[in-house]
Amino acid sequence: xxxxxHFTKELEQFRKEVCAFIEENALxxxxxxxxxxxxxxxxxxxxxELERRLGAKGWYAPAYPKEYGGGGLDVERCVILAQExxxxxxxxxxxxxxxxxxxxxxxxxxxGTEQQKRRFLPPLLRGEVEGWQCFTEPEAGTDEAxxxxxxxxxxxxxxxxxxxxxxxxTPVGVRPDYLYWPAVTDPNAPRxxxxxxxxxxxxxPGINYRPLDxxxxxxxxxxxxICENARCPADCLIGEENKGxxxxxxxxxxxxxGGGALVPRNTLALKIxxxxxxxxxxxxxxxxxxxxxxxxxxxxxxxxxxxxxGLRNFAMSKGQIPRVGYTGTQTSLHDKLFAPYLGKALxxxxxxxxxxxxxxxxxxxxxxxxxxxxxxxxxxGGTPEVQKIMMARGxxxxxxxxxxxxxE
Amino acid sequence: MDLSLTPEQKKLQESARDFLKRECPWTLVKQxxxxxxxFSSELWQKIxxxxxxxxxxxxxxxxxxxxxxxxxxxxxxxxHALLPGPYFSSAVLCAxxxxxxGTEQQKRQLLPALxRGQKILTLALTEPDYGWxxxxxxxxAYRKGRSYVLNGTKLFVHDAQIAxxxxxxxxxxxxxxxxxxxxLFLVDKxxxxxxxxxxxxxxxxxxxxxxxxxxxxxxxxxxxxxxKGWPALAKPxxxxxxxxxxxxxxxxxxVLDMTVKHAQTRIQFGLPVxxxxxxxxxxxxxxxxxxxARWFIYEALWKLDVNKSEKEQxxxxxxxxxxxxxxFHECAHLGHEVHAGxxxxxxxxxxxxxxxxxxxxxxxGDPAYHRKRISxxxxx
Numbered sequence: 001x002x003x004x005x006h007f008t009k010e011l012e013q014f015r016k017e018v019c020a021f022i023e024e025n026a027l028x029x030x031x032x033x034x035x036x037x038x039x040x041x042x043x044x045x046x047x048x049e050l051e052r053r054l055g056a057k058g059w060y061a062p063a064y065p066k067e068y069g070g071g072g073l074d075v076e077r078c079v080i081l082a083q084e085x086x087x088x089x090x091x092x093x094x095x096x097x098x099x100x101x102x103x104x105x106x107x108x109x110x111x112g113t114e115q116q117k118r119r120f121l122p123p124l125l126r127g128e129v130e131g132w133q134c135f136t137e138p139e140a141g142t143d144e145a146x147x148x149x150x151x152x153x154x155x156x157x158x159x160x161x162x163x164x165x166x167x168x169x170t171p172v173g174v175r176p177d178y179l180y181w182p183a184v185t186d187p188n189a190p191r192x193x194x195x196x197x198x199x200x201x202x203x204x205p206g207i208n209y210r211p212l213d214x215x216x217x218x219x220x221x222x223x224x225x226i227c228e229n230a231r232c233p234a235d236c237l238i239g240e241e242n243k244g245x246x247x248x249x250x251x252x253x254x255x256x257x258g259g260g261a262l263v264p265r266n267t268l269a270l271k272i273x274x275x276x277x278x279x280x281x282x283x284x285x286x287x288x289x290x291x292x293x294x295x296x297x298x299x300x301x302x303x304x305x306x307x308x309x310g311l312r313n314f315a316m317s318k319g320q321i322p323r324v325g326y327t328g329t330q331t332s333l334h335d336k337l338f339a340p341y342l343g344k345a346l347x348x349x350x351x352x353x354x355x356x357x358x359x360x361x362x363x364x365x366x367x368x369x370x371x372x373x374x375x376x377x378x379x380x381g382g383t384p385e386v387q388k389i390m391m392a393r394g395x396x397x398x399x400x401x402x403x404x405x406x407x408e
Numbered sequence: 409m410d411l412s413l414t415p416e417q418k419k420l421q422e423s424a425r426d427f428l429k430r431e432c433p434w435t436l437v438k439q440x441x442x443x444x445x446x447f448s449s450e451l452w453q454k455i456x457x458x459x460x461x462x463x464x465x466x467x468x469x470x471x472x473x474x475x476x477x478x479x480x481x482x483x484x485x486x487x488h489a490l491l492p493g494p495y496f497s498s499a500v501l502c503a504x505x506x507x508x509x510g511t512e513q514q515k516r517q518l519l520p521a522l523x524r525g526q527k528i529l530t531l532a533l534t535e536p537d538y539g540w541x542x543x544x545x546x547x548x549a550y551r552k553g554r555s556y557v558l559n560g561t562k563l564f565v566h567d568a569q570i571a572x573x574x575x576x577x578x579x580x581x582x583x584x585x586x587x588x589x590x591x592l593f594l595v596d597k598x599x600x601x602x603x604x605x606x607x608x609x610x611x612x613x614x615x616x617x618x619x620x621x622x623x624x625x626x627x628x629x630x631x632x633x634x635x636k637g638w639p640a641l642a643k644p645x646x647x648x649x650x651x652x653x654x655x656x657x658x659x660x661x662x663v664l665d666m667t668v669k670h671a672q673t674r675i676q677f678g679l680p681v682x683x684x685x686x687x688x689x690x691x692x693x694x695x696x697x698x699x700x701a702r703w704f705i706y707e708a709l710w711k712l713d714v715n716k717s718e719k720e721q722x723x724x725x726x727x728x729x730x731x732x733x734x735x736f737h738e739c740a741h742l743g744h745e746v747h748a749g750x751x752x753x754x755x756x757x758x759x760x761x762x763x764x765x766x767x768x769x770x771x772x773g774d775p776a777y778h779r780k781r782i783s784x785x786x787x788x
Binding site: 001002003004005079273276277287288293294296297300301304305308309311312314315320321326327330333334388389391392395396397398 | 409410411412413477668671672679680682683685687688689691692695696699700703704706707709710711727730731779782783786787788
């Protein structure tokens with residue numbers, strides 16, 4: 001076993017190249033808001049521009065094949081990119097995404113036809129287009145298969161009707177390029193065999209957008225989108241008609257941490273430890289209080305769990321170690337449960353300082369206040385309960401109750 | 409970054425698993441646990457002939473000198489089967505101490521016999537003022553001619569009831585800094601004045617009280633330098649603590665497997681009980697504990713093998729033990745929640761694991777001890 005990435009001189013040269021590119025293109029000051037729900041239009045557009053520049057270098061989708069617009073790079077170069085971009089993002093000087101979202105490519109690469117891949121992948125992998133994942137509906141959240149949105153074939157188009165909610169990520173005034181929109185195409189077919197997935201153009205007549213006013217989201221501003229007889233070209237179908245459930249599930253599997261993480265997450269835990277060592281309260285550094293010491297040790301442990309499981313999942317995805325059925329969702333569950341734990345613990349350590357966003361008194365540039373709000377936001381990408389249900393299946397524990405949604 | 413096992417490690421893992429499946433069924437584990445000595449010399453001989461007892465001893469002293477990761481894999485399998493016996497005390501802990509502190513003569517005298525299973529050693533460290541830090545060492549050793557005289561008590565000593573010799577951690581000099589003034593002695597168990605009593609109770613190892621009443625030990629039996637014993641214990645204790653964690657991980661795996669099987673086959677209300685979400689939630693927690701322990705342990709094994717800095721090794725070992733102490737205990741307890749009445753029958757193996765988990769929870773440092781060490785290493 002070897003837990004380290006090893007970089008040759010040649011690879012360190014690549015790292016220098018990446019750092020030079022980053023410095024040339026990044027913001028000079030830390031302007032990216034800690035809470036991405038507060039992103040400005042200007043910064044968002046700057047981010048889109050940076051995504052395009054990354055894409056032009058093949059660095060926006062470094063692991064994907066060159067023939068589809070990816071970088072075709074080896075694992076080590078992908079790690080270097082991940083490491084350097086994680087650093088600049090921590091510094092809040094990189095407004096855009098630093099990597100193509102597997103949410104959008106996952107279903108397409110797993111179930112798309114060759115024609116669909118050649119049409120939709122290159123703009124995605126080159127950072128030229130921005131899409132919204134539009135799975136959730138007001139009556140179909142955890143029970144996604146109960147979605148009511150419809151798409152009826154009419155000649156060369158599908159007529160799409162429906163209402164999606166908790167979708168998107170862009171500031172007010174910015175539209176995405178397309179909507180990754182599943183809908184029922186066969187109302188008579190059984191559950192899971194009745195849905196098709198589309199990459200629908202976002203500017204079709206009949207599509208209306210309303211921003212949501214949320215406590216927090218974790219992924220930018222959220223919206224509801226209502227489709228009234230939008231005419232979506234038929235060649236925007238992803239995968240086969242009525243096989244859209246497979247497409248969306250492939251996406252969700254990746255959203256649930258299956259691919260692994262090459263760079264540790266939850267680095268706020270480390271920042272808090274550092275903050276408590278450097279900040280005095282009641283005559284001593286905060287970290288001297290034995291009660292708080294134990295909390296900080298727990299932060300450290302949870303941070304390490306996330307890091308180690310990221311490496312584990314990566315190793316599984318590369319076939320280094322045997323796959324274990326529940327490990328993707330296990331990682332996602334850990335992340336989700338870390339957020340409320342962190343939020344509560346921050347209050348135990350910092351008291352009402354943790355609630356403040358005031359420019360003079362806020363802690364770690366507002367990261368703590370954001371974490372307090374995020375503590376109650378465990379649902380995006382699937383609730384912790386859903387993760388547990390999937391873990392139970394991965395543990396082969398069976399299920400009780402009907403496999404199909406019952407209508408009440 | 410490659411987390412795969414080498415072909416040789418996979419072979420070691422498979423052969424250990426097969427061997428233990430054959431030679432160490434849980435019914436034998438129970439039989440040995442119920443016995444007065446908690447030891448089967450027949451089983452011991454079989455394990456010795458596998459080369460496992462000599463596995464952490466260099467070839468020149470008669471061992472098979474495996475890497476720490478190899479040993480971790482082996483001890484994970486041993487923990488799976490809950491193999492009873494003083495492997496850990498003798499073959500890992502004491503062997504490592506002798507390697508670290510012994511003179512060449514002492515190594516030649518002790519290690520080959522240890523590797524052949526002819527000598528069984530154990531470490532006596534903890535005392536009635538229980539704890540794993542140097543401030544808890546009070547048993548005194550004063551010089552008398554060419555000997556030292558030991559007085560005091562060692563408590564909760566594993567395997568003392570079958571050991572031939574005890575490595576005893578003593579205080580040879582009072583010191584303001586408790587890490588100074590500690591010396592280690594090799595004491596023959598038959599030495600006059602030394603008595604050993606196994607304590608009854610609900611423990612997965614025989615826990616012993618050793619009373620030292622003017623026990624005379626030749627000075628040539630001192631291991632390492634006088635008064636400098638404590639810092640020298642650091643490396644052997646790290647290695648042993650980590651391999652103990654690997655053993656506990658193996659225990660977690662068996663408990664999880666047992667619990668899943670039970671949940672799949674126990675029918676109530678016309679369904680396997682594993683269909684019910686409350687039951688599922690226990691098993692999910694088991695899986696979380698297990699995987700937490702696993703990866704701290706594996707990374708620590710690697711860190712010790714590639715000789716990371718002392719600080720990094722200390723931190724890795726303490727993380728592994730803190731997490732695996734909780735993990736083994738929780739896995740076993742959660743197993744009981746799922747098994748209900750069936751789980752507390754002594755005709756079913758689960759209780760052996762929960763008993764072991766409770767005993768190893770504190771051995772070589774409980775979570776609080778190791779969390780304290782982590783907070784010191786983080787300089788909080």
